[in-house]
Amino acid sequence: MLAFSGNSLLTRMALQKTPLDPATFTAVRLATGAATLTLIVYVTGKRPTVSVHGVLSGTLLFIYVAAFSFAYRGIDTGAGALILFVSAQLMMLGFGYVKGEKTSLLGVALAVTGLFIFLAPSHSAPPLRYSALMLGAGIAWGAFSLIGRSNSSSIVGTANSFLLALPLAVVLLWVCRHDLRTSTEGLTYAAISGAVTSGLGYVMWYWVRVRTPAIIAGTVQLSVPVLSAVLGVVVLGEALPVHSAVAAVVVLLGVMLTMRTTRATTKPSIRRNSI
DSSP states (O other): OHHHHHHHHHHHHHHHHSSOOHHHHHHHHHHHHHHHHHHHHHHTTOOOOOOHHHHHHHHHHHHHHHHHHHHTTSSOHHHHHHHHHHHHHHHHHHHHHHTTOBOOHHHHHHHHHHHHHHHSSSTTSOOHHHHHHHHHHHHHHHHHHHHHTTOSOHHHHHHHHHHHHHHHHHHHHHHTGGGOOOOHHHHHHHHHIIIIIIIIHHHHHHHHHTTSOHHHHHHHTTHHHHHHHHHHHHHHOOOOOHHHHHHHHHHHHHHHHHHHHOBOSSSSOOOOOOO
8 A cells, every 4th residue: 555655655756846747757657667567477477468458458547647647746645646546436336336236325425525525625625627637547547447357367467558558658748748857856756656656566466455355455445545645744745734634534434434335236346456
């Protein structure tokens, strides 16, 4: 969970503390993540593959990473992680509900109400356009996670997605070519985000997830927004107003209640990947 929280912190640090632009950060994160995961895949004796399914996953991964990067130009670490986490979880829970899963409507209502309170106009509310970008990132991540449930090997599937997202990252660099800015410090943060907190972080999570009951794995993810907020306060000196903290607690309680009361009534189960 520290690795996933680290993604938010590293992105925020790179885009707020250095001249690095979001497009370059996106490209470097995807490239270093692809290199790390591909190396791991080859070490395990497997090979990346290309398929229509993989292209869709790669596209969703690119949307997630790009929207995530651009959103963190103007939103605090904890706020961004909360919006990302809730939008991804609610998207996946909604999909599960349509497919026959039964869940707590009270939990969903709490989570949505808390999120609205968190985003309500105030001196401490995150800017709407950056919140919308993070919301889009969360929906893309939720869809990416749902598609990934059919992969026979999560690590191979994720490596494929990173590789197939790279051409889109190159297009993004070309579109933003007049606004590109580099920084050794910023590039370092982006590389760590891709190779360590994304690449190695995903590998560690997959190893733990297959050995952990789904409800525990899902509940543990509730720590990601909290850890991200704490890291933002400690490392970057970001403020955490009481209004926002209370709203965040309401959101997390709602999501926890929903996840603990969800049960499948159809055979396929939905994997909820970590952010």
